[in-house]
Amino acid sequence: NFRCRSAFKLLEIDDKFRLLRPGYSVVDCGAAPGAWSQVAVERVNSAGEDPESPQGTVIGIDLLNIPPLDGAHFLSCHDVTDPTTHAKLLDLLPGGQAHVILSDMAPNASGFRDMDQEKLITMCLTLTDLAERILKPGGSLLCKYWDGILANKLQERLSSVFGSVRILKPNASRKDSAEKYFLARVYRKPGKGS
Numbered sequence: 482n483f484r485c486r487s488a489f490k491l492l493e494i495d496d497k498f499r500l501l502r503p504g505y506s507v508v509d510c511g512a513a514p515g516a517w518s519q520v521a522v523e524r525v526n527s528a529g530e531d532p533e534s535p536q537g538t539v540i541g542i543d544l545l546n547i548p549p550l551d552g553a554h555f556l557s558c559h560d561v562t563d564p565t566t567h568a569k570l571l572d573l574l575p576g577g578q579a580h581v582i583l584s585d586m587a588p589n590a591s592g593f594r595d596m597d598q599e600k601l602i603t604m605c606l607t608l609t610d611l612a613e614r615i616l617k618p619g620g621s622l623l624c625k626y627w628d629g630i631l632a633n634k635l636q637e638r639l640s641s642v643f644g645s646v647r648i649l650k651p652n653a654s655r656k657d658s659a660e661k662y663f664l665a666r667v668y669r670k671p672g673k674g675s
């Protein structure tokens with residue numbers, strides 16, 4: 482039983498691309514009420530349900546309160562874009578590193594489409610800073626955005642640090658919404674001078 486229907490989008494994407502594997506460390510940005518974290522806990526075995534497989538880690542972050550979940554560590558009332566949150570993540574992650582960053586974050590809609598889109602893209606751009614601090618080389622980032630003019634800028638930024646970037650529109654996402662996901666894989670830490 483999932484806390485919200487958004488779980489089906491992540492299940493669909495993960496069934497196809499196998500991002501979440503037993504033993505992996507996952508950061509779930511914009512995690513409330515916790516449905517994506519439920520999927521992640523199951524797939525990385527962070528509650529230790531399968532004693533034969535390695536046990537992963539799931540850390541969820543949200544501005545709102547996230548009700549407790551076995552196998553997940555939640556940072557409720559935390560802003561993903563705030564560098565002090567990044568520092569806490571470094572402490573909580575085994576070895577200070579994550580295999581996967583998930584983001585289903587969305588700002589409160591103002592009703593002005595372009596403004597909301599820009600706000601979400603700006604939030605997504607900060608995820609590349611977070612990636613630089615915590616993502617393992619070879620790691621992945623899945624992030625929701627709203628399609629519009631600035632989406633190109635985000636795609637370019639992702640393409641400069643990930644080996645592959647693709648655009649996903651899960652079947653479980655409403656056809657009439659501008660919501661899409663970037664799946665960026667094979668993270669390369671920006672080297673000196675780049």
Ligand code: SAM
Pocket residue numbers: 484485487488510511512513514515516517518542543544545559560561562585586587588589604
């Ligand atoms: N994936 C979640 C699930 O399956 O339960 C649903 C996420 S909901 C669509 C988007 C969430 O992003 C909201 O709970 C909102 O509070 C959160 N959010 C928006 N801006 C944020 C920020 N700067 N830092 C942390 N969370 C944020």
